[in-house]
Amino acid sequence: MKICVLMKQVPDKDAALKINATGLGIDTSDLTFVTNESDSYALEEALLLKEAHGGEVVVCTLGADSSLQVVKDALSKGADRGLFLRDDAFDNLDILSLSKVFAAALKDENLDLIFSGLQSDDVGNGQLGLLIAEHLNTSHASLVMETEMVGDSVIKAKRELESGWFQWTELDFPASLTIQSGINTPRYASLRGIMMMKKKTIDTKSAEDLGLNLTPQTSTTKMYIPEKTKETVYVDGTTDEIVSKLVDIFANDIKVL
Numbered sequence: 001m002k003i004c005v006l007m008k009q010v011p012d013k014d015a016a017l018k019i020n021a022t023g024l025g026i027d028t029s030d031l032t033f034v035t036n037e038s039d040s041y042a043l044e045e046a047l048l049l050k051e052a053h054g055g056e057v058v059v060c061t062l063g064a065d066s067s068l069q070v071v072k073d074a075l076s077k078g079a080d081r082g083l084f085l086r087d088d089a090f091d092n093l094d095i096l097s098l099s100k101v102f103a104a105a106l107k108d109e110n111l112d113l114i115f116s117g118l119q120s121d122d123v124g125n126g127q128l129g130l131l132i133a134e135h136l137n138t139s140h141a142s143l144v145m146e147t148e149m150v151g152d153s154v155i156k157a158k159r160e161l162e163s164g165w166f167q168w169t170e171l172d173f174p175a176s177l178t179i180q181s182g183i184n185t186p187r188y189a190s191l192r193g194i195m196m197m198k199k200k201t202i203d204t205k206s207a208e209d210l211g212l213n214l215t216p217q218t219s220t221t222k223m224y225i226p227e228k229t230k231e232t233v234y235v236d237g238t239t240d241e242i243v244s245k246l247v248d249i250f251a252n253d254i255k256v257l
Helices: 037-053 065-077 095-106 128-136 191-197 239-253
Strands: 002-006 009-011 033-035 056-062 081-085 113-117 139-150 154-160 166-172 175-179 202-205
Touching (some): 033 037, 037 056, 037 175, 056 065, 065 081, 065 191, 065 202, 113 128, 128 175
Parallel strands (some): 002 056, 056 081, 081 202, 113 175, 139 175
Antiparallel strands (some): 009 033, 139 154, 154 166
């Protein structure tokens, strides 16, 4: 069984975010970066399946040079191999284009399972696992709270639904699963694991290596902190006139009717 875990480096939740000088992004010079929370649960679930049923766990990340630490941490915890997608052409891509990058990098890996965190703590669109499943023509399950192997080529997944409901579903290999936080207890890297990490392979691939020439479909024109404003409007007149003016304000200005 061969499992790929998609992991991402994100700013620490307690970090103070500041807009950079261009006004188009976040100033990353003083930010502390960590591994995306739900991705850590996805890695742990993959490692547990590997330990119970055998196989290989490949970790894949895309990002700046600092993102390589995410791969190294995963290898220290027990993953077997790393795949680092690094190219300036990958910066500022929309989620659909990013999913095409991952699909191009993974299409020849002959994977049985692709695990990803439910959503990233920075962008939080929660679409990557589903889009990759579409590109690679695999089955897919989201909001996975528990997994269980059924034979050698079927995985049973417990999905979280609304209002406290859950659903068990069986997926044939290959499959893409987005993992919910809390599914397990992520492990820490041992000293032995850190030493063994240095001997493991990390492959780096660029846009040219993948044969990609993608153009961002979205762009940022301005990033700013929302301005806090307050305005007091006095409405006078007869009772009928006041009611008519209030209805007009609610319907056309505030748009709550």
